[in-house]
Amino acid sequence: MDAPVPPMPAPLCLVTNKDGVLSLDPTALAVLRGVTQPVVVVAIAGLYRTGKSFLMNQLAQKRVGFPLGPTVHAETKGIWMWCLPHPHRPGVALVLLDTEGLGDPNKDDDHSDTWIFTLALLLSSTLVYNSMGTIDQRALEQLRLVTELTKHIRVREEDKDPASNYVRVFPVFVWTVRDFTLQLRDGEMTMSEDEYLEEVLRLQTGDGQKTNERNELRRCLRNFFPRRKLFTMEWPAAGADLCRLEELREEELQPGFRKKVDAFCRYIWEEAPVKVLLGGRQVTGSALACLAEKYMAAISSGAVPCVESAVTALARAENSAAVQAAVAEYQKGMEQRLVLPTASYEELVAVHQDCEQRAIALFLSRAFADHDHKYHSELVHKLEAAKEEFRRRNEEASEQRCHAVLQELWRDVELRLQKGDYVAPGGAQLFKEDLNRVLEEYKQRPDKGVRAEAVLNVFLREREGLEQVLKVTEAQLELMEKQKEAAAAEAEAARKAAEAKQEELQHSMQEHMRQLEQRLKEEKQEWLNEQQQVMEHHKKEYEALMREGFRREAAAMQEKMTELQKKNMEEYKALMEEGFKHMSMAMQQMTEQMQKEKMAAEISSWCRTCAETAVKLVDLILSDSE
Numbered sequence: 001m002d003a004p005v006p007p008m009p010a011p012l013c014l015v016t017n018k019d020g021v022l023s024l025d026p027t028a029l030a031v032l033r034g035v036t037q038p039v040v041v042v043a044i045a046g047l048y049r050t051g052k053s054f055l056m057n058q059l060a061q062k063r064v065g066f067p068l069g070p071t072v073h074a075e076t077k078g079i080w081m082w083c084l085p086h087p088h089r090p091g092v093a094l095v096l097l098d099t100e101g102l103g104d105p106n107k108d109d110d111h112s113d114t115w116i117f118t119l120a121l122l123l124s125s126t127l128v129y130n131s132m133g134t135i136d137q138r139a140l141e142q143l144r145l146v147t148e149l150t151k152h153i154r155v156r157e158e159d160k161d162p163a164s165n166y167v168r169v170f171p172v173f174v175w176t177v178r179d180f181t182l183q184l185r186d187g188e189m190t191m192s193e194d195e196y197l198e199e200v201l202r203l204q205t206g207d208g209q210k211t212n213e214r215n216e217l218r219r220c221l222r223n224f225f226p227r228r229k230l231f232t233m234e235w236p237a238a239g240a241d242l243c244r245l246e247e248l249r250e251e252e253l254q255p256g257f258r259k260k261v262d263a264f265c266r267y268i269w270e271e272a273p274v275k276v277l278l279g280g281r282q283v284t285g286s287a288l289a290c291l292a293e294k295y296m297a298a299i300s301s302g303a304v305p306c307v308e309s310a311v312t313a314l315a316r317a318e319n320s321a322a323v324q325a326a327v328a329e330y331q332k333g334m335e336q337r338l339v340l341p342t343a344s345y346e347e348l349v350a351v352h353q354d355c356e357q358r359a360i361a362l363f364l365s366r367a368f369a370d371h372d373h374k375y376h377s378e379l380v381h382k383l384e385a386a387k388e389e390f391r392r393r394n395e396e397a398s399e400q401r402c403h404a405v406l407q408e409l410w411r412d413v414e415l416r417l418q419k420g421d422y423v424a425p426g427g428a429q430l431f432k433e434d435l436n437r438v439l440e441e442y443k444q445r446p447d448k449g450v451r452a453e454a455v456l457n458v459f460l461r462e463r464e465g466l467e468q469v470l471k472v473t474e475a476q477l478e479l480m481e482k483q484k485e486a487a488a489a490e491a492e493a494a495r496k497a498a499e500a501k502q503e504e505l506q507h508s509m510q511e512h513m514r515q516l517e518q519r520l521k522e523e524k525q526e527w528l529n530e531q532q533q534v535m536e537h538h539k540k541e542y543e544a545l546m547r548e549g550f551r552r553e554a555a556a557m558q559e560k561m562t563e564l565q566k567k568n569m570e571e572y573k574a575l576m577e578e579g580f581k582h583m584s585m586a587m588q589q590m591t592e593q594m595q596k597e598k599m600a601a602e603i604s605s606w607c608r609t610c611a612e613t614a615v616k617l618v619d620l621i622l623s624d625s626e
Contacts, residue, residue, distance in 0.1 A: 015079035035285020038274045041095045043120035046130035048101020066098045125275035126172040135200045154306040166224045173225035180232035197230035226537035233260040315369035326363035341398035341449025398449025409438045457486035
């Protein structure tokens with residue numbers, strides 16, 4: 001289970017802005033890395049001194065947090081971050097990002113506005129744009145940054161039309177208009193806030209340069225942000241009280257303002273989505289910190305931040321961590337459930353298979369974009385190595401136990417040998433009885449493990465020299481017979497172990513294939529859902545253009561949809577081929593492992609042949625002695 005959000009009593013500066021130079025604050029990054037839960041990231045942007053920080057404090061359910069400030073000077077510099085437990089979703093963190101106000105006349109460098117807005121856009125799952133008064137042409141002009149995003153964001157490294165993919169990665173767009181005094185009416189008809197927003201974003205007729213520029217902004221907002229929401233809010237308080245919003249009690253705020261702020265907060269808490277990557281992978285706080293580092297590195301180097309490149313870099317880090325976590329989960333399960341030595345190899349294999357299944361599931365739940373299957377292959381090798389280590393430890397524990405038992409049981413026989421009891425008359429029968437007693441008691445002793453027969457065989461072979469001491473034919477024959485039985489038992493055990501190993505590897509391969517197939521199905525569905533959302537958005541935009549009479553633009557949109565469908569089919573084919581390639585490589589890997597084990601089985605068969613030859617030699621000796 002993911003750890004809870006670390007306590008964060010107040011916001012921290014995530015992105016500092018010193019003289020127009022942006023950088024990430026290590027303390028805030030460390031806090032973000034400690035958030036292992038999925039995150040809902042809400043960023044707010046807009047002109048300076050428009051009350052952005054007040055709304056963020058409301059979302060945090062705190063009266064004091066992000067600084068408000070009663071003067072005309074901007075309080076927030078850079079991007080401030082507040083990580084909190086989500087008020088409505090257990091197991092999810094709410095990350096609030098309060099950005100430096102746009103258009104501050106005291107700033108010498110306008111580029112920082114662009115990059116702060118770009119970072120807020122790239123990091124958030126919901127972007128709140130805050131403005132004052134009404135949504136007129138002036139308010140739209142203040143969002144001119146949106147039309148310049150193609151210069152500052154790329155979804156893919158190789159992309160001739162960067163804007164075409166923005167709909168796949170851009171956040172939900174929420175517009176809050178403060179100090180709103182207009183009535184939402186169209187003639188005699190009452191309009192909703194969302195209808196008002198869509199009316200404002202309608203394309204204007206005409207072919208002049210000014211009309212084209214205005215339509216370009218509207219077109220960008222419509223195309224980049226398919227999910228749009230508007231909240232209009234009246235004045236929060238009267239007169240001098242506006243300067244002390246942080247101090248006012250809730251009942252001192254205007255009722256209409258309180259109602260709209262409550263509606264805004266409910267919408268964010270209930271509807272704002274978890275941040276996801278391309279392909280539908282949820283972003284955790286630690287992943288968000290990694291993305292922030294990649295985007296900031298690109299900005300600092302003068303490059304254009306690329307979503308795909310950042311996700312690829314994140315995937316490398318996450319996939320390495322997924323392998324480590326899966327192996328650790330496997331080892332933890334084996335340590336907790338195995339009591340060494342196990343009674344049989346099958347018992348170890350049963351625990352191994354269950355722990356392996358859990359480890360694979362954990363890896364596949366966390367890994368993504370493993371296109372060259374490097375990390376899956378690494379996991380397969382590490383799980384196999386870990387299993388072999390447990391097998392070795394199991395055999396070692398068994399050998400230690402068996403040696404201790406035999407040493408204990410043989411002690412009396414050793415004493416009699418030293419006293420010469422077995423070379424006296426009747427000594428042969430006495431040795432036979434003592435040897436049978438040792439073997440019978442050894443057989444009855446519990447917890448000897450998988451090496452019981454092998455250790456016994458070695459034990460008996462080591463006592464072949466007793467024939468020089470015993471000088472008793474019957475005793476020699478008895479000892480040789482037991483050696484023969486032990487050798488046959490060891491050979492049979494080796495054969496069964498080889499067969500069990502083959503079955504085990506086959507089971508392991510089937511488990512890998514089952515989980516890989518399930519994951520491929522999930523990835524396919526995630527991809528289809530993503531493409532369907534994009535197509536539905538373009539279809540709605542096409543229908544809106546037709547309704548508004550922009551047939552030329554609608555035809556261009558239809559052509560774009562046709563091209564997108566063709567491109568989607570190519571991507572889908574590539575996705576399926578990649579999936580089948582992944583499964584084929586995994587099967588090949590398992591098959592190679594089984595072939596290696598088959599060689600081991602052949603070596604075991606050769607050893608068994610040697611053992612059988614030794615048995616025949618014993619038979620020959622016995623026949624000669626008779």
